[in-house]
Amino acid sequence: MTIRKKAQAGTMQSSDLMVFVEPAPELTIEIESTVKLQFEHLIRQRIAAVLHEQGVTAGKIRVSDRGALDYAIQARLETALQRAAAE
Amino acid sequence: MVTGLLSSADRRKARAFIEAQGLRFESTFDDLVGIHEGRSLVAVGARDGNVLKMLAIEPSHQSGGLLGELVTELIRLGTAAGHEALFVYTKPEHAGSFEQLNFSLLASHGRAALLEYGGHLTRYLEANRHLVRRGSNGAVIMNCNPFTRGHRYLVEESAQRVDTLYLFVVREDRSSFPFEVRLRLVREGTRDLPNVLVLGTSYYAVSAITFPAYFLKQPDQAAEIQMELDLTLFAQRIAPFFHVTRRFVGTEPLCATTRAYNQAMRRVLPRFGIDLVELERKEIAGEPISASRVRVALAAGELSGLETLVPESTLAYLRSDESRAVRERIRSSEGRH
Numbered sequence: 001m002t003i004r005k006k007a008q009a010g011t012m013q014s015s016d017l018m019v020f021v022e023p024a025p026e027l028t029i030e031i032e033s034t035v036k037l038q039f040e041h042l043i044r045q046r047i048a049a050v051l052h053e054q055g056v057t058a059g060k061i062r063v064s065d066r067g068a069l070d071y072a073i074q075a076r077l078e079t080a081l082q083r084a085a086a087e
Numbered sequence: 088m089v090t091g092l093l094s095s096a097d098r099r100k101a102r103a104f105i106e107a108q109g110l111r112f113e114s115t116f117d118d119l120v121g122i123h124e125g126r127s128l129v130a131v132g133a134r135d136g137n138v139l140k141m142l143a144i145e146p147s148h149q150s151g152g153l154l155g156e157l158v159t160e161l162i163r164l165g166t167a168a169g170h171e172a173l174f175v176y177t178k179p180e181h182a183g184s185f186e187q188l189n190f191s192l193l194a195s196h197g198r199a200a201l202l203e204y205g206g207h208l209t210r211y212l213e214a215n216r217h218l219v220r221r222g223s224n225g226a227v228i229m230n231c232n233p234f235t236r237g238h239r240y241l242v243e244e245s246a247q248r249v250d251t252l253y254l255f256v257v258r259e260d261r262s263s264f265p266f267e268v269r270l271r272l273v274r275e276g277t278r279d280l281p282n283v284l285v286l287g288t289s290y291y292a293v294s295a296i297t298f299p300a301y302f303l304k305q306p307d308q309a310a311e312i313q314m315e316l317d318l319t320l321f322a323q324r325i326a327p328f329f330h331v332t333r334r335f336v337g338t339e340p341l342c343a344t345t346r347a348y349n350q351a352m353r354r355v356l357p358r359f360g361i362d363l364v365e366l367e368r369k370e371i372a373g374e375p376i377s378a379s380r381v382r383v384a385l386a387a388g389e390l391s392g393l394e395t396l397v398p399e400s401t402l403a404y405l406r407s408d409e410s411r412a413v414r415e416r417i418r419s420s421e422g423r424h
Binding site: 066 | 158
C-alpha cells in the first residue's frame with residue numbers, strides 16, 4: 001500500500017488515538033502519548049507490524065494517543081492508510 | 088455529535104453561548120462548530136487558520152469528553168485545510184485539559200497560556216541543532232522588510248559584543264517582501280560577518296501566532312498579553328537552546344507597536360536572566376534608517392537615493408526584474424508592512 005496523500009483517522013477521546021499519515025521519501029513514526037513513558041515501545045511495535053502487513057515502506061506516520069488498546073491502534077492506522085492510498 | 092454551525096440562526100446562538108461563557112465573540116474564523124443536547128448548544132469552538140479559539144463548554148458538561156470531541160473535529164478541519172501545526176490560547180488553569188489531549192505547552196504566564204498540537208517546537212529546535220554554539224551568545228529578531236543599512240549596523244554592533252549572534256528572520260509571510268527574499272537578502276548582507284548565524288523564526292517568535300498584533304496597525308490591550316507570551320516563549324525555550332543571554336534591539340522612535348514590544352522586552356526578559364541591549368538607530372539625513380523609509384521611496388517610485396538606505400546586495404535586488412512584482416504591489420498599497 002502506498003501513501004499518496006495526507007490522511008487521518010481517530011479521535012481525541014480517552015482510550016482512542018489520532019493517526020496522521022502523509023507522503024514522505026522515508027518511513028518515520030512519531031508518537032505522542034499520555035502513556036508514552038510506559039507504553040511507547042508497545043505502540044511503536046504495533047504500528048510497525050501494521051505497516052509491515054500493509055506493505056507500507058515510506059511515509060510520515062504521526063500518532064497522538066490517549067491510552068488506546070492494540071486493536072484500536074490497528075484499526076485507526078489501517079483506516080488512515082486506506083484513506084491515504086485512495087485515488 | 089459535532090456539527091458545523093452554518094446558518095445565521097446557528098451563529099447567533101453560538102455568539103450568545105460564547106458570550107455567556109465570558110469569552111469575546113470574534114467574527115473572523117474559518118470554521119465554527121458546536122455540540123447540541125436536544126435543541127440547545129452545550130459546546131462551541133472555532134478555527135481561524137491554524138489557531139483554535141472561542142472554545143466554550145456549558146459548565147454542567149465540563150467533566151465529560153466534549154472538549155475532546157470539539158478539538159478532534161477542529162483538528163480534522165485544520166489538517167484538511169493544510170495546517171501542520173495548530174495552536175490554542177487559553178487560560179493558564181485550562182492548559183492541563185489540553186495537555187491531556189496531547190497538546191504541548193509553549194508558554195504560560197499570569198493571564199494566558201499558549202499550546203500547540205504536534206510538538207513542532209521540539210522539531211524546529213532539533214532542525215537547528217547544528218547551529219548551536221557554546222559561549223556567551225546574543226540574538227536579534229528582525230523582519231527585514233527589506234534588509235537595510237540600519238539592520239546591517241545593528242547586526243554589526245551586536246555581533247561585536249557576543250561570541251555568536253543569532254539573527255532570527257521573522258518567518259510570517261505578511262510583509263511586502265516574501266520571507267524567502269527577506270532571508271536571502273539578510274544572508275547576503277551579513278555574509279562577511281563570521282559570527283553571525285541566520286535562521287527563520289518558524290511560528291515561535293513575532294509570528295501571527297505568538298504576536299498577531301505586530302501585523303496590525305494599532306496595538307490593542309490583548310497585544311500586551313501576546314507580547315509577553317511571545318517573549319516568555321523566547322526566553323524559556325529558544326534562548327536557552329542557543330545559549331543566548333543577550334537580546335539586541337534598535338531604539339524605536341517611529342512605530343508605536345514596536346516601541347511597546349521593546350518596553351515589554353525590558354519588563355519580561357530580565358526575569359529570565361536575559362539582558363536587553365538597546366542600540367541607537369543609525370541615522371541618515373537626521374532620520375533613522377528604516378525599512379518603512381525604503382518602502383515609502385519605492386511607493387513613490389524613487390529608486391535613486393536608495394543606496395544611502397540599503398546595502399548593495401539589497402539594492403541589486405531592488406533594481407532587478409525579480410523584484411518588479413513586489414515593487415508594484417508596494418506602489419499600489421502602502422500599509423504598515
